[in-house]
Amino acid sequence: MEAIRTENLSKYYGKARGIEQISLSVAEGEFFGFIGPNGAGKSTTIRTLLGLICPTGGQAAVLGFDIVKEKEQILARTGYLPSEAMFHPGMRVRDVLKFSADLRKKDCREAADGLCERLQLDTRRKVDELSFGNRKKVAIVCALQHEPQLLILDEPTSGLDPLMQKAFFEILRERNGKGTTVFLSSHILSEIQRNCSRAAIIRAGRIIVCDSVDALSQTNARRVTVHGSVSLEGLSGVRDIREADGTVSFLYNGAMNALLRTLAAGEVTDLSVSEPDLEEIFLHFYEK
Amino acid sequence: MTLIKHELRQGKLSFLIWTASIGALLAICIFLFPEMKGQMEGVNDIFASMGSFTEAFGMDRLNFGTLIGFYAVECGNVLGLGGAFFASLCAVGMLSKEEKDRTAEFLLTHPVSRRRIVTGKLSAVFVQIVAMNAILYAISMGSIMAVGEEIPWKELNLFHLAYFLLQLELAGICFGVSAFMRKGSAGAGLGIAAMMYFLNLVANITEAAEFLKYITPFGYCEGAEIVANGRLDGGLLALGLAFGAVGIVAAYLQYCRKDITV
Numbered sequence: 001m002e003a004i005r006t007e008n009l010s011k012y013y014g015k016a017r018g019i020e021q022i023s024l025s026v027a028e029g030e031f032f033g034f035i036g037p038n039g040a041g042k043s044t045t046i047r048t049l050l051g052l053i054c055p056t057g058g059q060a061a062v063l064g065f066d067i068v069k070e071k072e073q074i075l076a077r078t079g080y081l082p083s084e085a086m087f088h089p090g091m092r093v094r095d096v097l098k099f100s101a102d103l104r105k106k107d108c109r110e111a112a113d114g115l116c117e118r119l120q121l122d123t124r125r126k127v128d129e130l131s132f133g134n135r136k137k138v139a140i141v142c143a144l145q146h147e148p149q150l151l152i153l154d155e156p157t158s159g160l161d162p163l164m165q166k167a168f169f170e171i172l173r174e175r176n177g178k179g180t181t182v183f184l185s186s187h188i189l190s191e192i193q194r195n196c197s198r199a200a201i202i203r204a205g206r207i208i209v210c211d212s213v214d215a216l217s218q219t220n221a222r223r224v225t226v227h228g229s230v231s232l233e234g235l236s237g238v239r240d241i242r243e244a245d246g247t248v249s250f251l252y253n254g255a256m257n258a259l260l261r262t263l264a265a266g267e268v269t270d271l272s273v274s275e276p277d278l279e280e281i282f283l284h285f286y287e288k
Numbered sequence: 289m290t291l292i293k294h295e296l297r298q299g300k301l302s303f304l305i306w307t308a309s310i311g312a313l314l315a316i317c318i319f320l321f322p323e324m325k326g327q328m329e330g331v332n333d334i335f336a337s338m339g340s341f342t343e344a345f346g347m348d349r350l351n352f353g354t355l356i357g358f359y360a361v362e363c364g365n366v367l368g369l370g371g372a373f374f375a376s377l378c379a380v381g382m383l384s385k386e387e388k389d390r391t392a393e394f395l396l397t398h399p400v401s402r403r404r405i406v407t408g409k410l411s412a413v414f415v416q417i418v419a420m421n422a423i424l425y426a427i428s429m430g431s432i433m434a435v436g437e438e439i440p441w442k443e444l445n446l447f448h449l450a451y452f453l454l455q456l457e458l459a460g461i462c463f464g465v466s467a468f469m470r471k472g473s474a475g476a477g478l479g480i481a482a483m484m485y486f487l488n489l490v491a492n493i494t495e496a497a498e499f500l501k502y503i504t505p506f507g508y509c510e511g512a513e514i515v516a517n518g519r520l521d522g523g524l525l526a527l528g529l530a531f532g533a534v535g536i537v538a539a540y541l542q543y544c545r546k547d548i549t550v
Contacts, residue, residue, distance in 0.1 A: 013549075050397050053547040076399035086390040088298055102290040103398035142394070 001064050003028045003150050003181035004049065010057035011048055018044040019205045021058065026183060026198075028063075028149075031176050033192035033199030033213065034185040041205040042185045043083065046154050050080055063150055076104065079148035083155035085139030087127040093138050094123035100142040108145035115141045118167055133159040140168060150181045157191060169195060189275050221253035223274050230266030235259065291400070291408030292415065299378060299416060307420045310370035311427040317362045318431035325353060355432065356440045360447065360511025367424065367451050368509055372481040375417055375455035380462035380477030382409045383543055384469040392548045402544040406467075410536065413459050421452045446514050453525060454505040458484065460532025467542040470550065502527055 004026040011018035019041040026032045036042045047053045049062055051071035059066070065073045087096050093116075101108040116123055121137045130138065136159045143151060151172070157165045172195065176182050186192055192199050193213055200210035209216065221239070226248050232238050237254025252259055263271065296303075351357040383406070386392035395405065425448050432439050462477050469476065488506030490497045501507030501524060508524040 013547075047393075047548070052393065052396055053549065054545065072399045072401055075397055078397075080397040082393045082397075084390070085394070087394060088294070088391050089389065090298070099290070099294055100394075100398065103395075103400055139394075 001028055002026060004062055004183060006060040008058035009048060009055055009060050011044055011053060012056045017205045022207055024200060026181060028181050029179050030198060031182045031196045033196035034183060035192055035199055036202035037187055040202045042202060043154055046152055046185060077149045079143035079151045081139050081143040081153045081156050083158060085135045089128050091127050093121060093125055093127060096127055096138055097141055101145060104146050106146050111147060112141055112145040115144055119164060136160055152183045154185045221251040224252050225249040225272045226268055227270035228266060228268040230263055230268060235262045291405060292411050295409055295412030296415060303416050306374040307423050310366060311424055313366045314363050314424060314428050315431045317366060319435060321355060321358050322435050355437050356443050356515055360515060364447060364511045368506060369485060371451050371455045372458050373478060375459040376462045376477035376481040377474060378416055379413045379459035380466045380473045382413055382463060383466040384473040387550050388471040390550050396548055406540050406543050410463060413463060417455050417459060443515055446520060450509040450520055454509050457505045457528045457532035461535040464535030464538035467539040
């Protein structure tokens with residue numbers, strides 16, 4: 001059975017585009033990445049799958065249940081981590097966790113205690129006093145404590161420090177190892193590359209590519225910025241060259257050794273090699 | 289039940305403040321009565337000759353020198369306005385606050401149907417209104433006993449019943465409004481309650497505007513009418529409760545299909 005299946009799923013807000021003709025298939029047990037810049041339609045897709053908004057076209061099923069007619073069955077088996085977690089004012093963390101468990105009619109105390117310990121979350125504090133990162137931790141525990149079959153995570157690491165990000169992904173990998181499907185929506189490419197087996201890229205409400213992360217990574221270029229003088233003649237795989245004030249910046253998807261030899265032949269005072277931003281990745285896909 | 293308890297906890301402070309404020313004002317009014325009773329002969333004449341103002345508050349048909357006349361005007365205004373504001377505020381924010389405070393995403397991604405959420409929230413409004421009216425009733429009766437006056441049970445029970453039903457009607461209407469709003473609903477709630485109150489004053493002042501009594505729930509809470517007839521106006525009451533029911537049905541229809549975008 002597929003954990004998520006959408007066929008031509010569309011959502012318009014009046015005449016404004018939300019998502020158009022989204023067709024996706026995520027297998028059970030998969031760690032699936034969903035990449036796109038702000039406003040691309042990631043959150044709209046997720047909210048449609050969770051029944052927060054009604055689709056205007058197409059159809060979708062989550063864990064075999066129809067997203068319009070069988071919302072409660074889906075939500076009972078799904079854990080959702082929103083990009084910006086907000087809780088009812090005046091509540092303590094332990095009250096929020098209990099409220100969430102009670103709404104699910106489950107006793108999740110043991111799982112919640114374990115998660116709070118790993119994420120170093122003080123359950124006595126009031127949610128109004130929490131930082132963005134700590135609110136995120138509360139949302140993580142709410143999403144995970146009932147041990148769902150499917151986890152839908154929207155920008156999960158925003159606000160978390162690197163140590164917590166590490167702990168969080170360890171938990172996710174453990175859950176995934178036990179069969180939980182993870183649907184990870186993010187605009188941080190490295191997060192997807194490190195954790196996901198397959199990924200889809202969404203832009204302007206449409207899926208532009210869906211493939212294994214390995215296949216996507218092979219097509220990924222790097223943004224190389226060199227301070228100094230260097231000749232790029234004869235180096236293949238160079239695109240989008242920008243030169244200014246003794247600095248040359250370009251997208252590169254050729255062999256790394258060839259790049260290093262070229263740079264070694266020049267006068268390099270500083271060098272940075274980074275992942276190109278998503279717009280560049282999108283351009284890359286359009287140019288294919 | 290989980291949701292009802294949650295909503296009652298969330299609304300606890302507001303409930304306590306409103307109940308304590310209205311209760312204190314009611315008690316103060318009643319404790320002032322023995323002192324005012326002796327001075328009422330002259331005051332009655334003044335109140336009865338204030339033109340439109342007299343008619344607006346029904347003071348031409350009530351005797352301020354009796355507890356029931358005093359209670360109908362003074363305590364009636366406190367209970368009527370205070371109760372109406374609380375019921376409207378409580379109901380108008382009940383659904384919309386989830387989007388205003390951006391907690392809707394959290395609540396609605398739990399396996400609870402929208403219909404159950406609406407029912408739970410509506411029940412929480414109802415429980416608060418019932419509890420507030422029970423407390424205010426006890427405060428009123430206790431205060432009257434404390435000042436040594438005889439309690440006119442029938443009239444007072446009818447007053448309190450009328451104001452309880454007024455609050456239910458306003459709550460039903462505001463609950464319906466709440467389902468359509470995403471933020472800043474408090475103004476709408478207060479506005480509806482205040483508008484209904486003033487519509488009744490206008491209806492009392494001029495015969496041409498008497499039809500307004502069919503719109504405002506304050507129409508069936510008129511102390512002078514209740515004292516004179518010894519009962520509530522069934523027609524106005526049925527119409528008012530129908531308005532409240534329309535609000536509740538609208539809330540279910542709208543909230544169950546509403547897109548939650550925040």
